Amino acid sequence: MANQQESLLSGYRVLDLTDEKGLLCGKLLGDLGADVIKIEPPGGDAARNIGPFYKDIPHPEKSLFWFFTNLNKRGITLDIETPDGKEIFKRLVRGADFVIESFEPGYMGSLSLGYEELEKVNPRIIMTSITPFGQGGPYAHYKASDLVVEAMGGLVRMFGELDRPPNRIGAPQVYFLGGLHGFTGSMLAHYHREMTGEGQHVGVSCQQAVALATPPVIVVQDIMGFSFRGLGSSSIYPRAAPHEMLMLRLHYRCKDGHVFAPLLGGAQAGMVKSTRTVVEKANREGMMLELKDYDWKAHDTSTIPKERYDRLQELWQEYLLTKTKAELLKWAAEEEVLILPVSDAKDTVESPQLAAREFWVEVEHPELGEAITYPGWPIKMSGLPPYQPQRRAPLIGEHNKEIYEGELSLSKEQLAILKAHGVI
């Protein structure tokens, strides 16, 4: 099977028909060793036009979004709307274990390629459909985008400033979440198939995937009737009378950026130790002196007077401003201080933690004449070789010959006819 290294899904084949909305699912299955064949419409998938691009050149073979979401996949072109395309697709389904698609609900059925038809071709097949709102229901055919589904799932309302519109997370998450849940659902169906021989249809809703990422929104509404919302750098801390509501700051400025550094004490020994360590350092530098004897164990955000806590936060801010992200990260590593930098992309790439874990992996891109470093697999698995992608994302139709001639035994003449008819 396509020289994948041994892993959990070695020997299983995935046919990936998805676009932007489901590409991550096949990528994750491929990361676990499955032989994933990305099937694109002739001319290439629209997701190849999603930036950012390699060296900022907008070109379908240079999309970094595509590079990442199609890592470890092979690629063929096929127009599944044509009679020949359908036949070829069904032949591929016979030898496959998973089909993943992210078309509008009903589209595959309209081509007679819905789960009911594919099940007849291969009763073991697992078909995973990833769409913004799921296969049925009043919004199933609603038009969507990352922002729209993040809003509908309740996540956008969680972030924002008081005087501005709510914010989405600044890098698209929705279709990655959909692909992620598609992966988990596919693995569950896979387990059932291996035990019983029976395949099934897995229908994913990206909106639900987003809603699952909103705690504590649902539980707080359910129990307290309180609708959670974003409040800038702080988290709201509602308190029983007579205490005024607190604004508990989570982000502070430091010398060269921001850090995540809520000022905490109380029941958690780790928090007390962390805060005490920082205050002692500050005291040695002549700062935060009025907190020299402050009892952090007795500290309680649920009762502390608001003015007092605001003053503490002010002193905390003053001190953190004298430190750099790197200095504070060192304290986190060496002295169990619970402060971490608000990383930008450079900080993330240079993280000593990720380096020590050998998280990053290099993948050769021969036609670009260089290797590109990618995020690796976040789970180390004993007894298996360390994660290493076996191939970069496919070029358009790169494996047509390998699959059509090599596996389906189509002749060169037949391929030429299919090409002339726009099937491949």
Place this chain on the structure above:
Amino acid sequence: MAKQALEGVKVVEFTWVIVGPAIGRELASHGATVVRVECHRRPDMLRTAMPFKDGITDINHGAFGMFYHTNKKSISLDLNMPKGQEVARRLVAWADVVIESMTPGSMAALGLDYKGCKKIKPDIIYCSTTQMGQTGPLARFGGFGAAGAAYAGFSHLTGWPDRDPLPLLNNQPDHIAPYLTAGTIIGALLYRRKTGKGMYLDNSQLESAVGFLAPVILDYMVNGHIACRKGNRDPYMAPHGVYPCRGADRWVAIAISNEEEWEGLCCVMGNPEWTREPKFSTVLGRKENEEELDRLIGDWTKDYTAEQIMAMTQDAGVPCGVVQNAEDLFSDPQLKHRQHLRFLEQKVIGRMAFEAPAYHLSKTPNHIWKAAPCLGEDNEYVYKEILGYSEDEIADLLAEGVITTETDVPSVLTF
């Protein structure tokens, strides 16, 4: 009832807060028997956190601490006592899968790390999940998900360019790691079936999250660009934003990705004259004049409810959605159709909303039948039926405090 995908799979959980519990929940939702080991003397921090039902602050009124435990069985057991460790070893011998999310080193101190469990059950699948992973300079970092979101790079990208980065109050990495890990555990179970080999899985929640920023990371790796927050703007689309609607704190999200959608939006707005001005009739023009464009669209949306805008624009094929708040999620007809919220009777709290998986399996649908247990609620079943202890043995364990019944820690988490 239809067959469950993971029927017969046995899982023991030494977990707390969100990520570890969410892994077990995913397996329990599909038929796995999941036993969660807890202790009154050191309860899960989340059981002592808000919100509390009726404001009653005790571990069985803490609803957040229930949220990730549908279908599971909870036992109370003091792992710091040698006898407690002995009971735990019997559970491990019973289990196919161990999930733990304690600070690295804690399980080893109890003799219940992978090495210890492998001795009891050579083919055990043992999964550790922590913020940073088991190794590396930050391995022992004990912070929560919002810290990981900041460190992974989410916060820097979220918010407005002229303001401070926004903290990710949802603890974003907490909602990536569990699903990756649950899927991988299932793969490991099948791998064991084929090879007879167990496996140790070491999950880093940070690494799980960094993968979700891959395009931004690659843009730096390859091009040296460091992306920054930009409100709700998208690098390629315009208009792309969140607009005010009628009512207090009501908003609608609109994202236009092509000419057809733009024309649809113009049509719904009644084709006002400004849309035909050269600066708005092309995508490059709209991108260049985005601030004015956003203002003009906001002037239109503010006279309608968010629901009206969504219905009108979706009719015209325009991607648009209400910025739903907590209340909206409870009444959303689509989430209802998907049965996303499941209302179950919790023993102490009463009727409570839990969540269902985002995917539906056609032949082995999830079956969420049991509200999260109170601490130790399933002692009798687990100690007797699963572990085979006699009445007398259980009485001894209770008398010695190995099976815990009372807590002396503060019932509310102070911080």
